[in-house]
Amino acid sequence: MRYVQALKIAIRSIFSNKLRSFLTMLGIIIGVTAVIALVSIGQGSTKSVTSQIQSMGSNLIMVSVMGRGSQASLTYEQAMTLKDGNYIKAVSPVISSNVTAKYGNNSVDSVMVNGVNSDYQAIRSIQVAEGRFISPMDDEGRNKVAVLGHNVATELFGFTDPVGKTIKLNGQAFTVVGVLALKGSSIAGSDDDAIFIPIKTMFYFDKNKNIRQIYIGASNPDTVEIAKNIINNHLLVVFKGDTSAFRIIDQSQILSTVNSVTTTLSLLLGGIAGISLLVGGIGIMNIMLVSVTERTREIGIRKALGAKKRDILLQFIIESLTLSGLGGILGIIAGYILAVTLGKAMNIDANPTLSTILVSFSFSVLVGLFFGVYPANKAANLNPIEALRYE
Amino acid sequence: MNSDKVLIKMRNLTKIYRIGQNEVRALDGIDLDIRKGEFVSIVGQSGSGKTTLMNIIGCLDTKTSGEYFLNGIDTSKLTDNQLADLRCSEIGFVFQNFNLLQRMTALENVELPMIYKGVPAKERRERAEMLLELVGLKDRMKHRPNELSGGQQQRVAIARALANNPRIILADEPTGNLDSKSGNEIMKIITELNERGNTVVVVTHDPNIAAQAKRIVRIKDGRILGNEVKAQ
Numbered sequence: 079m080r081y082v083q084a085l086k087i088a089i090r091s092i093f094s095n096k097l098r099s100f101l102t103m104l105g106i107i108i109g110v111t112a113v114i115a116l117v118s119i120g121q122g123s124t125k126s127v128t129s130q131i132q133s134m135g136s137n138l139i140m141v142s143v144m145g146r147g148s149q150a151s152l153t154y155e156q157a158m159t160l161k162d163g164n165y166i167k168a169v170s171p172v173i174s175s176n177v178t179a180k181y182g183n184n185s186v187d188s189v190m191v192n193g194v195n196s197d198y199q200a201i202r203s204i205q206v207a208e209g210r211f212i213s214p215m216d217d218e219g220r221n222k223v224a225v226l227g228h229n230v231a232t233e234l235f236g237f238t239d240p241v242g243k244t245i246k247l248n249g250q251a252f253t254v255v256g257v258l259a260l261k262g263s264s265i266a267g268s269d270d271d272a273i274f275i276p277i278k279t280m281f282y283f284d285k286n287k288n289i290r291q292i293y294i295g296a297s298n299p300d301t302v303e304i305a306k307n308i309i310n311n312h313l314l315v316v317f318k319g320d321t322s323a324f325r326i327i328d329q330s331q332i333l334s335t336v337n338s339v340t341t342t343l344s345l346l347l348g349g350i351a352g353i354s355l356l357v358g359g360i361g362i363m364n365i366m367l368v369s370v371t372e373r374t375r376e377i378g379i380r381k382a383l384g385a386k387k388r389d390i391l392l393q394f395i396i397e398s399l400t401l402s403g404l405g406g407i408l409g410i411i412a413g414y415i416l417a418v419t420l421g422k423a424m425n426i427d428a429n430p431t432l433s434t435i436l437v438s439f440s441f442s443v444l445v446g447l448f449f450g451v452y453p454a455n456k457a458a459n460l461n462p463i464e465a466l467r468y469e
Numbered sequence: 470m471n472s473d474k475v476l477i478k479m480r481n482l483t484k485i486y487r488i489g490q491n492e493v494r495a496l497d498g499i500d501l502d503i504r505k506g507e508f509v510s511i512v513g514q515s516g517s518g519k520t521t522l523m524n525i526i527g528c529l530d531t532k533t534s535g536e537y538f539l540n541g542i543d544t545s546k547l548t549d550n551q552l553a554d555l556r557c558s559e560i561g562f563v564f565q566n567f568n569l570l571q572r573m574t575a576l577e578n579v580e581l582p583m584i585y586k587g588v589p590a591k592e593r594r595e596r597a598e599m600l601l602e603l604v605g606l607k608d609r610m611k612h613r614p615n616e617l618s619g620g621q622q623q624r625v626a627i628a629r630a631l632a633n634n635p636r637i638i639l640a641d642e643p644t645g646n647l648d649s650k651s652g653n654e655i656m657k658i659i660t661e662l663n664e665r666g667n668t669v670v671v672v673t674h675d676p677n678i679a680a681q682a683k684r685i686v687r688i689k690d691g692r693i694l695g696n697e698v699k700a701q
Contacts, residue, residue, distance in 0.1 A: 083584050094572055379568045382529060383629070384557020384585040386550050462529050466568065 088397035102365040103405035105358025106442050110409025112351035113438040114430050118417035120344030122428030131333050137299055139328045141292040146323035151288035160312055165305045168197035168295035175284045180246040181234040189230055190272045193280025201295040209241040209256030217276040224252040225274040228260040302328050359445035366398050366453035377457050378465025387458040394454030402446025406439045476636055476668055477503040482535030484521050495521040497691035508663040510671045510682035518691040523672045527560050527639045528552045557585050561630025565642035567622040569614040575625045576610040582632040600628035620651030627658055640671045644678055656681055
């Protein structure tokens with residue numbers, strides 16, 4: 079009953095001074111809005127990066143070779159012995175080079191050309207939109223064929239169908255046999271902006287047979303660790319026990335690195351937003367202190383009429399809780415709208431989660447409680463006679 | 470003298486204020502008995518200690534030494550909360566400047582002491598309406614203090630003082646802020662309350678107001694000068 083009365087008094091007092099109450103709440107509103115929007119966008123971008131990494135293929139293992147002494151790289155045959163057909167089902171060494179690509183009068187500078195074998199398609203889960211990917215036959219025959227990433231195809235050919243046409247890479251003619259489906263950019267670089275040719279063709283095209291990068295597909299996601307061990311043991315033999323001659327990373331490692339970065343970022347953003355909540359709380363305390371001074375006489379009257387300390391305490395704490403809670407609700411609405419709007423603009427799913435909303439709301443109420451106690455206590459401890467005499 | 474009818478009993482009561490190095494003896498050895506049903510006025514110049522005496526009677530302030538029994542209860546043994554309870558249910562205050570809450574209607578102002586006593590809402594509302602009717606403000610219940618004349622505001626304050634049916638009505642210069650016509654009306658209501666059985670204590674500097682009480686206690690420099698009982 080007392081609580082209901084105190085709530086009524088609080089609401090009446092808040093609405094009797096609308097502008098001041100709104101300005102007081104503004105700090106909390108901005109704080110909650112910022113927390114919700116920033117945390118949601120942080121979570122949204124984490125989600126989108128995570129799904130990009132997962133789209134690289136969940137069985138993907140990447141090996142980079144730094145080399146040891148005179149042996150700075152692997153040969154194609156050394157790399158291909160990693161494929162045991164048991165835990166490791168696909169291996170594709172990659173040699174990359176930058177070229178100028180030309181079709182007719184259209185020319186694109188510094189396009190990445192990747193020499194890969196036919197396993198590459200399975201490892202990177204590549205979808206072919208038109209034609210086909212590089213076949214084992216292309217590789218063995220060192221055929222001068224090329225598969226174009228979606229963006230490269232568009233730039234060179236516009237609306238013409240590229241399959242069967244001839245393009246020139248650094249002046250050498252290649253026949254286009256396929257075009258990849260649009261994949262979107264990913265952490266491991268975008269296939270959309272690359273051209274793929276058979277790796278054995280690449281040996282002669284680039285005059286380079288040194289394998290420094292290998293993409294490997296494990297048989298299934300559960301055996302990625304076993305596959306990594308096998309690769310590790312194999313390469314240790316090749317590099318005579320030098321563990322720094324190569325590096326093996328898989329998707330879960332990239333994921334956890336990215337996750338730790340984005341989590342730190344989200345916490346940082348949330349923390350900054352939290353500070354604005356704190357500042358909002360100080361604003362509430364400030365106004366509550368003014369309000370206690372202004373209402374000294376009212377407090378004196380209430381005490382003379384039989385209000386106990388705790389009645390006055392409750393009245394002012396509930397008032398400050400109502401201010402911060404109302405600010406919190408308005409902040410949730412504003413934060414939700416902001417997060418969804420920004421999410422749409424950034425093309426990520428930034429809808430605030432229930433836990434984000436609940437946490438920021440309870441934090442705002444806690445701020446109201448924390449910063450309301452001091453003014454309320456000051457009001458409750460006023461001497462009734464002095465309070466009644468106050469003009 | 471029937472002692473269980475003594476509502477207010479003070480023995481050698483003193484109140485000393487310290488202002489810097491100086492001691493001010495606002496009350497200096499007060500002996501006072503007020504029995505149930507009395508109509509007492511406490512008269513004195515400003516600075517005589519009459520307001521301090523009223524604050525102590527009303528449990529708003531505490532004495533420095535001496536004894537004060539309210540309805541047989543030794544007030545020096547009470548906690549702040551118990552004093553608040555006494556103010557709530559045993560004492561009804563009427564102030565010179567009315568002291569109504571400006572944001573509330575007359576009805577809500579009268580309900581206020583009952584809220585602190587924990588009276589249920591419906592009963593509260595009914596009793597507040599009854600009391601406002603009693604002081605002749607039946608058609609002003611929804612008005613706020615600034616929409617009422619001084620006399621009307623003081624009548625609301627009287628209705629509020631009666632809310633928890635207290636044993637004692639304490640009025641501090643109840644007509645001080647009113648013109649003589651409204652002042653007379655207020656004194657008429659207060660006299661009626663006494664006739665209905667309420668114990669009334671009026672503090673004033675105005676001999677004409679004091680003269681309306683049945684007993685006049687004169688106070689000067691914190692001491693009681695004399696006790697004057699009027700013939701019935």
